Amino acid sequence: MPTRNKTATTKKAPAARKKKAVKKKRSPAKSTANNSRVKSAASKKPLTHTLTLDSVAVINNAKALYEEFGKVINTDVNIDASSVEMIDTAILQLLYAFVIKVTSSNHKINWINPSDEFISRATLLGLSRNMGIA
Amino acid sequence: MEIDINLSQFHDIFFEESFEGIEIMESELLNLSPGTADKEIINTIFRAAHSIKGSAGTFGFSEISDFTHKMETVLDKMRSDELEITQQLISVLLSAVDSLNNMLISHREAKPYDPTLVENVSAQLERLTPHARTDSSPSREESCQGDNQAGSTNQGPEQRWRIGFFPHEKLFYSGNDPLRLIRELQTLGEFAIKAEVDNLPDFDDLDVHNCYLGWRIQIQGQITREQIEEVFAWVEGDCRLEITREIQRRSSEDRRKGPEQSGRRKIDTENRSIRVSTDKIDNLLNLVGELVITQSILNRVCNDLGMDSSDKFLECLEQLERNTRDLQEQTMSIRMLPVDNAFQRIPRIVHDLSIAQGKQVTLEFSGETTELDKTVLEKIGDPLVHLVRNALDHGIETPDIRASKGKPEQGTIKINASHEGGYVILRISDDGNGINSDKLLATANEKNLIAEGEELSETQIQNLIFLPGLSTSKEINDISGRGVGMDVVKRNISDLGGTVDVWSEQGVGSTFTIRLPLTLAILDGQIVRVGNQIFIMPLHSIKETMIFDDRAANTVAGKVELYKYRDEYISLIRLTELFNIEPETNTDHPELLVVFDIGDKHVGILVDDVIGQQQVVIKSLENNYKSVPGLTGATVLGDGSVALILDVLGLAAQHKETSSRVNTA
Numbered sequence: 001m002p003t004r005n006k007t008a009t010t011k012k013a014p015a016a017r018k019k020k021a022v023k024k025k026r027s028p029a030k031s032t033a034n035n036s037r038v039k040s041a042a043s044k045k046p047l048t049h050t051l052t053l054d055s056v057a058v059i060n061n062a063k064a065l066y067e068e069f070g071k072v073i074n075t076d077v078n079i080d081a082s083s084v085e086m087i088d089t090a091i092l093q094l095l096y097a098f099v100i101k102v103t104s105s106n107h108k109i110n111w112i113n114p115s116d117e118f119i120s121r122a123t124l125l126g127l128s129r130n131m132g133i134a
Numbered sequence: 135m136e137i138d139i140n141l142s143q144f145h146d147i148f149f150e151e152s153f154e155g156i157e158i159m160e161s162e163l164l165n166l167s168p169g170t171a172d173k174e175i176i177n178t179i180f181r182a183a184h185s186i187k188g189s190a191g192t193f194g195f196s197e198i199s200d201f202t203h204k205m206e207t208v209l210d211k212m213r214s215d216e217l218e219i220t221q222q223l224i225s226v227l228l229s230a231v232d233s234l235n236n237m238l239i240s241h242r243e244a245k246p247y248d249p250t251l252v253e254n255v256s257a258q259l260e261r262l263t264p265h266a267r268t269d270s271s272p273s274r275e276e277s278c279q280g281d282n283q284a285g286s287t288n289q290g291p292e293q294r295w296r297i298g299f300f301p302h303e304k305l306f307y308s309g310n311d312p313l314r315l316i317r318e319l320q321t322l323g324e325f326a327i328k329a330e331v332d333n334l335p336d337f338d339d340l341d342v343h344n345c346y347l348g349w350r351i352q353i354q355g356q357i358t359r360e361q362i363e364e365v366f367a368w369v370e371g372d373c374r375l376e377i378t379r380e381i382q383r384r385s386s387e388d389r390r391k392g393p394e395q396s397g398r399r400k401i402d403t404e405n406r407s408i409r410v411s412t413d414k415i416d417n418l419l420n421l422v423g424e425l426v427i428t429q430s431i432l433n434r435v436c437n438d439l440g441m442d443s444s445d446k447f448l449e450c451l452e453q454l455e456r457n458t459r460d461l462q463e464q465t466m467s468i469r470m471l472p473v474d475n476a477f478q479r480i481p482r483i484v485h486d487l488s489i490a491q492g493k494q495v496t497l498e499f500s501g502e503t504t505e506l507d508k509t510v511l512e513k514i515g516d517p518l519v520h521l522v523r524n525a526l527d528h529g530i531e532t533p534d535i536r537a538s539k540g541k542p543e544q545g546t547i548k549i550n551a552s553h554e555g556g557y558v559i560l561r562i563s564d565d566g567n568g569i570n571s572d573k574l575l576a577t578a579n580e581k582n583l584i585a586e587g588e589e590l591s592e593t594q595i596q597n598l599i600f601l602p603g604l605s606t607s608k609e610i611n612d613i614s615g616r617g618v619g620m621d622v623v624k625r626n627i628s629d630l631g632g633t634v635d636v637w638s639e640q641g642v643g644s645t646f647t648i649r650l651p652l653t654l655a656i657l658d659g660q661i662v663r664v665g666n667q668i669f670i671m672p673l674h675s676i677k678e679t680m681i682f683d684d685r686a687a688n689t690v691a692g693k694v695e696l697y698k699y700r701d702e703y704i705s706l707i708r709l710t711e712l713f714n715i716e717p718e719t720n721t722d723h724p725e726l727l728v729v730f731d732i733g734d735k736h737v738g739i740l741v742d743d744v745i746g747q748q749q750v751v752i753k754s755l756e757n758n759y760k761s762v763p764g765l766t767g768a769t770v771l772g773d774g775s776v777a778l779i780l781d782v783l784g785l786a787a788q789h790k791e792t793s794s795r796v797n798t799a
Contacts, residue, residue, distance in 0.1 A: 062342035089313045094342055101337035126329035
């Protein structure tokens with residue numbers, strides 16, 4: 001059954017995830033300086049970056065956000081969701097995967113003033129608790 | 135970087151589904167009776183409006199969304215008994231449905247609409263609910279809150295449901311967002327949700343355009359399964375959906391009786407239906423047509439090669455033939471739709487006209503599930519509407535006149551559909567005044583529509599109603615009476631390869647009978663030869679084939695040929711002259727006359743030989759070459775040659791036209 005296969009695949013995922021996370025930890029986060037939306041909050045280790053979500057965060061921006069997030073997965077991250085007025089499932093799913101990725105490599109996620117709209121939508125999808133929002 | 139999820143690609147589906155919603159709203163509004171708040175009907179209308187509102191919002195058609203929100207507000211008040219159901223209220227909502235329809239059409243065709251009409255209806259809706267919030271646009275949440283309250287007025291018992299919602303990975307590509315669905319679901323009752331993240335890959339392997347999440351939801355309230363299914367209707371086929379009613383705790387006595395019936399039911403949304411463009415179906419039909427042709431060529435080749443002795447080979451060939459025929463029938467059936475689709479406009483027309491003319495009419499449908507080809511169905515709508523308008527305008531009398539005749543004050547219009555042979559028969563009958571044959575004959579004489587001294591039977595007189603320019607109505611109004619309708623009705627039906635006849639009795643009523651072919655794609659044909667050219671004649675309209683008697687043919691004014699067929703003179707058509715075909719010189723066998731039924735008349739076509747009968751696949755001449763008068767299309771025969779399919783009605787009309795010119799001269 002396809003569902004069973006999928007489950008089997010994902011069971012292996014945590015191990016693979018850890019392996020990749022360790023590997024990536026060694027590589028320095030070089031590219032963050034060029035991205036205006038990603039700000040380095042400290043010059044010493046551990047690095048903390050701040051990601052600011054736009055007021056409208058929908059699937060059309062998903063690829064760009066994914067690339068942006070990918071640059072800071074080995075650091076502590078502040079996510080500023082204070083101005084979010086509209087966010088869809090694709091972006092919340094991306095954020096969820098990002099949060100899991102960052103926290104599983106022993107880094108921290110800190111939510112900065114998530115807007116009511118952001119919290120309500122994440123809660124509606126049953127994601128807020130695991131993302132550490134509520 | 136932006137992805138290629140362009141919502142405009144889903145506009146067609148949005149419009150299609152919204153127009154379906156419009157039809158539902160209109161037909162259900164017509165089912166509402168003043169003074170009776172039928173909750174089921176109101177909820178159905180509400181759901182259709184709600185669905186249009188939600189989708190319009192998704193696609194950015196805010197004025198449609200706002201307008202529908204106003205309709206919803208009124209409907210909400212209706213189902214909570216805050217608004218009494220009156221005829222005026224129904225009329226306002228019907229006008230709102232019309233306005234919504236116009237808005238949708240204008241968006242689909244990217245044309246402006248008249249905003250004053252919409253504003254006028256909008257104001258009427260607002261007047262019905264003076265204290266209601268009608269501002270829906272700033273936040274979709276707010277309207278959902280309103281729906282929550284409205285939803286709780288559902289009269290059903292309290293139920294608890296478990297829902298498993300597992301979108302397919304490509305769900306986002308269809309423009310759907312699970313968030314919107316879950317939010318709508320939440321408005322139905324008390325709600326708890328758990329996200330299933332097992333399928334979510336590692337961040338590094340994530341394709342952001344795929345949906346990996348699933349949800350398990352519990353919801354409790356006066357909620358029906360239909361309400362839940364309605365929420366997920368937009369993602370039908372794009373998800374796995376499990377809806378389970380939670381079994382209530384039962385007494386020990388109940389438990390002894392055995393398990394509760396309803397239990398778990400998985401909705402296999404993938405197997406229900408899919409929307410497919412008609413172009414794809416037509417391409418499939420064409421390919422199947424080609425297969426049928428190849429099949430008959432194969433038969434022919436095998437016969438020519440003398441392979442009859444190989445029993446096994448012949449057996450396989452027969453099997454292939456059976457399979458091909460089954461495949462063709464199944465493919466044809468995809469295009470078949472219930473004739474009910476053509477009836478949908480009629481209740482509204484009867485409703486509006488009966489109010490405008492102060493008449494009382496009951497409309498009765500039967501045989502609505504009879505299936506007909508989509509193209510035929512689309513083209514029969516207008517003739518049907520015209521016949522029903524005529525029945526109401528000319529046939530059904532006002533209540534006082536009916537009472538004075540000893541008839542019930544309420545007239546009846548019946549529309550019936552049925553299969554007869556390879557045809558679909560539609561009958562439109564009324565118990566009105568019937569056709570006044572004397573008046574009809576006098577009008578026809580007055581307008582020189584019949585030859586002087588020509589004696590006509592009662593049926594022939596009644597069929598004069600289909601002549602162009604004939605109307606017995608005293609007044610010309612916007613319904614009928616211009617005499618431009620019935621001839622167009624007949625022509626439209628003839629274009630579909632059908633016929634229309636009338637029966638009427640004065641004071642009792644009239645019945646119009648429309649006979650339509652099931653499909654326009656295949657034809658049971660008679661293969662004939664004229665000179666060296668092969669033609670296909672539609673078998674269904676052939677009355678008989680007889681040996682041609684030269685002495686029975688007469689030429690009128692040196693141009694038009696008539697043939698004495700039994701007791702009547704019928705038009706005689708020579709294809710050799712019409713299509714410039716070299717006549718056959720070898721005359722060792724007699725020429726044959728194929729006689730056709732054309733309504734209540736006959737026409738004869740002269741041929742050299744009758745070769746056989748065969749079901750043929752009609753190929754459009756217009757698409758592949760150009761339209762040719764007298765021909766409906768072409769087909770490929772078993773030997774690979776092309777045969778032309780005759781348009782007998784067209785040929786008869788051509789002959790009649792020539793005959794009129796000769797008479798006038």
